[in-house]
């Protein structure tokens with residue numbers, strides 16, 4: 001268990017009579033890049049939703065071990081509490097504040113790390129003002145890390161699609177996560193944008209000391225980027241292993257029914 005940052009045991013999620021996730025166990029170690037793949041409707045996003053507090057799982061145990069902290073079971077915590085504990089995510093469908101600027105989107109993401117509470121904001125003490133300035137400075141630094149600082153004052157809705165996806169990652173990063181969950185980060189991106197995304201994710205792992213857990217349908221990206229892959233089908237875990245193992249797994253190939261699993 002050493003170095004494990006996320007450990008999920010026997011996770012099950014029922015929606016009425018539908019079992020979207022069926023007894024799935026997996027674990028992720030610090031600084032790994034791990035993918036969760038599977039055909040449409042296999043239960044991937046539901047799995048992420050359970051880990052990030054959108055749903056309280058029907059059964060199972062989700063344990064996190066943030067760096068230099070002790071392990072904690074996070075079942076049933078609200079999403080904002082889970083964010084505070086260092087798990088951040090992006091969504092399959094972009095969820096930005098479309099009528100706010102790029103910088104404001106990041107500042108809101110970073111808000112959970114502010115010390116001054118509501119009284120500080122109302123009375124605008126020098127300490128609050130100082131913290132606000134720091135917030136702007138740090139938010140801009142995050143935009144630079146992601147490479148979208150040229151859009152700093154643009155409204156989120158006016159950004160090209162690929163840049164909006166990057167802004168979602170930037171906003172997640174603004175919460176200072178130790179584990180970043182990316183739900184289809186390459187969806188809708190062109191091949192150049194996808195290549196840049198691969199470089200970005202590798203850079204984030206290297207420079208920001210984050211662990212990456214991603215859902216993705218782009219098999220070329222998955223096979224290039226992931227060190228380990230978990231495969232689900234009809235809610236059940238059907239395979240796990242390195243990209244080379246997964247590419248040759250008969251159950252995986254069958255689940256994809258001819259969809260290309262090779263990079």
Ligand SMILES: Nc1ncnc2c1ncn2[C@@H]1O[C@H](COP(=O)(O)OP(=O)(O)OP(=O)(O)O)[C@@H](O)[C@H]1O
Nearest residue numbers: 015018020038039040041042043044045046047092
């Ligand atoms: N809130 C919900 N209520 C009822 N059923 C749901 C709900 N969310 C997901 N489902 C169902 O659970 C199953 C798994 O869906 P999920 O979105 O997790 O799959 P997925 O693997 O992420 O699919 P995709 O790759 O298409 O995004 C599907 O049958 C879906 O219709």
